[in-house]
Amino acid sequence: MTHRLAVLGATAALAGAAGCGETDEVTPTSAPPRPPASTGAPPAPPARPSDFVTSTTTRHAVVWAVGDGADGSAPAKALAARIAADRPARLLYLGDVYDDGSAGDFVDNYRPVYGRLDTRTAPTPGNHDWPQHDEGYDPYWQRVRGRRTPAYYTFGAAGWQLISLNSEIAHDAGSPQLRWLRATLARRRGTCRLAYWHRPRFSAGKHGDQDDTQPLWSALRGRTAIVLTGHDHNMQRLRPIDGITEFVSGAGGKSHYELDHGDDRLAFADDQTYGALRLELTPTAARYAFVSAAGRVLDSGSVSCRR
Template sequence: MAPAASAATRVWAVGDGGVEGPADDALASRVAREGLDRLLYLGDVYETGTAREYATNYATSWGRFKRITRPTPGNHEWDNRKEGYDPYWGSRAPRNGGGHYYSFNLDGWHFVSLNSHEDSGPDSPQAAWLARDLKSYPGTCTIAFDHRPRYSAGGHGDAADLEPLYSRLSGSSVALLSGHEHNYQRLRPQRGITQFVVGSGGRELSELDISDPRLAAFDYRSHGALELVIRRGRADYRFVRTDGSRRDAGSLRCRPHARRPRVRILSPGSGGLYGTLRSVSGRSGGARGPIRLTVVREVDGRCRVFDGRRFRRASCRTRRWVRSVGVRRWRRRLPRALARGRYRVTARATGAVDQRASSTVRFTVR
């Protein structure tokens, strides 16, 4: 889920890392030390993506981040997907109409996982799905990821068969993240999209044509992963090697899909003293769905949280919430007689693309 408006979210991307040996383990440990909120795994579990290889080669390295990973299938595991990829990832890799492609939102950004091993022709189900998906996101703060790169200076070269997908991304996305080539590449933008190749997750590295004029940055001598720090309208990127050194860094700018939501608590007033209080109310803008309210009472260092009917014992850091009635002008009734004590009310609003806003007031009942 997206963090509060003042925070930034750290997304890492890497592929070609489910291998035997220590290289992927060491790089995964580096990423863990750096810190992350989401991992995009760009495909390939070696050698053929069997259930056993997921358990021995992937789960022991990049699998430590499984709970926060969003994957795309690689060519090595594709043929055995029913044994390996599908059961291992389950709901973390949703399928649309049976296809291995999906999208999700994170902190104001839209992410699209494409499958470079299924039909990607202009009349394919995947191309039609992508066109429908992008219609809901009028800005350009979209990042796509797949396994095979559309453009590459590596040994596999360009993937012309992916052009129908790439052409649909043009004008709607600022980056395409891929693996497949066992090196790092950042190519100069093509039709507004920066192609990153991050197949440097642990497999034996491979060289590339460093004379390719499209190359803006590259590294074929070091394993590493790409970090993206995403904020509203901006993503800062850097390629981080296993030893912690940086090879490439910069920023991507985009046009946000929607404005961040707003929420304000009008009653109770901050710092107010009350003999009784019958409800909490306020206003919001740009919110999708009801406001989430957390009402906590604190007495002598112990807390209780309102569950919709009564106050129940809870941690003072609880985020348990109840829904408001109404959205733009919202309200929530409280129990008739509030016990004496100090209270904290937090209102949280969720907007388009899972952007969030919150407001907190404290008051006292005496």
Template structure:
């Protein structure tokens, strides 16, 4: 989150919910390629007097048993792990008792609050090689059959240019059937940050390579966009679908700058995005940390999409 002031009121966006029965679990995985990830950013707010009763504790309590039940699952953390400045004490006192319980199952990306402490050193110290190797703050891995890429949306100038060059090389050498990238600042968002165009070049490279998904946080809400290119043009055949999942527990903020091609929005509930990464498709489901707060007769966002 940046410095834009917004009222700390919870706003329910009706586009997220449609009338129907409660969301059932995904069917059991078939084959050997299915892999499940749980994603959210904007997590541990250290102003809370007791982390055991924080929003981060609620989302951690949601994710932890799901990870325990499924060895083929992991967490993608979308930046701003702690507030306000990503200090070592914040990771120790606020993040470790909540999402830190599954640090060894987490693949992170840094947010702007990590860099409020010079060099984001506590973040890199906390996650170690999982935050990148060889002095880089970006990396890639395979989860099931998917190529998963973590990028650093805080880089500028030559450092950012080097990241984009690395991304092109990485996509060329590992042409997986399905690709997911994640970073902190969304290219598209209806939240309180006007779309800055940050990471447009990364989105363009991913679109040209036929990538499926981009996940981001930064705005403290949930939003799903249609498949589109880096200039906001709908592309139903090869477009990249972006999710904003800034619902990790920090605090909710309202929608302000409503964007074209936004298909689902929710600014009332903490929760995580569950993604089933299949051999040639993906399924998504928003999991609220407090299901009892979901309006009666409504169903949180979910869907399925074949890979390009």
């Protein structure tokens, strides 16, 4: 459907719910983050995977998810302004700060676009970010959070468990990440989980299916309702596979990648529009909408979960 996003026209009504018990303000950080200089001060404390991002405390949370848009361009800034106007509880940035994820790229291309949402952002690294993660991604988010940046982590929102995974490091059988994921999943029953990483397990786009991420997918099967990814520069909602609904939200503003619209796994596809995924989380469901930078709802619906 392509009507105007009514919910964004009622931003004031959403603001209280979107904050979800948080006290963070949607304002830019005070200075561009740089890799920390050696000053003799004690290093930032390590972050446990369960305390890097604060969990929200209410039964309703607005969460946006998008990747592949931190290039400082006008389309990226327009989409970021749309997201910020909704005052989300969390922004899940699905990876890729252009061009190389360097410290300068975070200062020049990420911060002018999404910096106002830094304290509400729960990132995952992309393939452009990870080769220089110790110079860009890690110190940037360490400065925001005040603790060292973990490669993967988990937090809660509106009764859901959100899990940020890392498609850029080992995630095969026996890897520390996969062992951690399995242990994390074993601590809680049900499927009210949302996992996200950069490279899509399934995609009808240019990059196609990323078969190497199957171990992550297999671990999540039967325990997770939603998976979010980026990497392909378009918007996709795939029909449930193994009981999981995957959304590809990579139309953040960098460019567009053509889709195979004949792929019968696609329930929704758009490779012409810049936009992002908006989620409203409640304890047993997630209402979703792909929203364009202009505020049009392109696709919407609901995914339920089992507690």
